[in-house]
Amino acid sequence: MAMKQEDGDVTAWVNTYGDNLYRFARIRLRDHDIAEDMVQETFLAAWKARDNFKGESTRKTWLIGILKHKIIDHIRKQVRNRKLDTELSQDPTSPLFNANQSWRDANHAWLDSPDKLFQDGEFRDALEQCLQHLPLRQRQIFVLREFAGEDAESICNSCEVTSTNLHVLMHRARLSLRKCLEKHGFGAKS
Amino acid sequence: MNHFCHQASRLSSDALEHPLSWSDRIKLRLHLMMCGSCRHYHHSTQLLQATIHKICNDELRSQKLPEQRKKEIIEACKNEQQNQNK
Secondary structure, rough: OOOHHOOOOOOOHHHHHHHHHHHHHHHHHHHHHHHHHHHHHHHHHHHHHHHHHOOOEEEEHHHHHHHHHHHHHHHHHHOOOOOOOHHOOOOOOOHHOOOOOOEEEOOOOOOOOOOHHHHHHHHHHHHHHHHOOOHHHHHEEEEEEEEHHHHHHHHHHHHHOHHHHHHHHHHHHHHHHHHHHOOOOOOOOO | OOOOOOHHHHHHHHOOOOOOOOHHHHHHHHHHHOOOOHHHHHHHHHHHHHHOOOOHEEEEEEEOHHHHHHHHHHHHHHHHHHHHHH
């Protein structure tokens, strides 16, 4: 009888919270396979530790908390062997400017609206491709900030960077993405 | 003579992160009045941010964990339960 009830609970857990957890992970990781893996690991960890859940928060908050830690661990593991100093010193956006700090190529007006770009499947595909071309830390930070809407302090903690580093990397990410999206044919005047 | 464009691009980005200081706000505003390239860059960063926010809101509403994966997770948890009971 107890076994049946517990089995029922895990099914209810996954059916009730699975989509929410997946959306939380997918937004932050931009990879559906990794997001699914994170969700599975979260449910497994939570199921093993279910007796430790004392109800101080809602079950959803508890599950999200476990997932958040798994995502942070994943992010840190990805950059473990890549020195921050090296990444900061190598600025891939410097060729966008002349030595006198003016733009190397003139920028054209982007005439589209957010609604139009949002509805354009090719734009969304190009955006994901351009994100993948960013240096890893830039991508992690940009996604957490712009996609997940996380605050600067939380991102600095997750990615182990200072707020100065964060703003430098956000700046570079924006420069790179604009350039990349224009290469895909978006934004620039014909 | 050094131009302000590189700094202006940084201020355009920072303006999306936090309120600029009064002096930075003035410097950026004055430069944008005079520099078309920077004006277009400034606008495109705002446009990109607004578009990404729309994409995220859509993902938060519509994306679902595949049903097959849900079954696999349930099965994995039940197997874990059986291992614990051994």
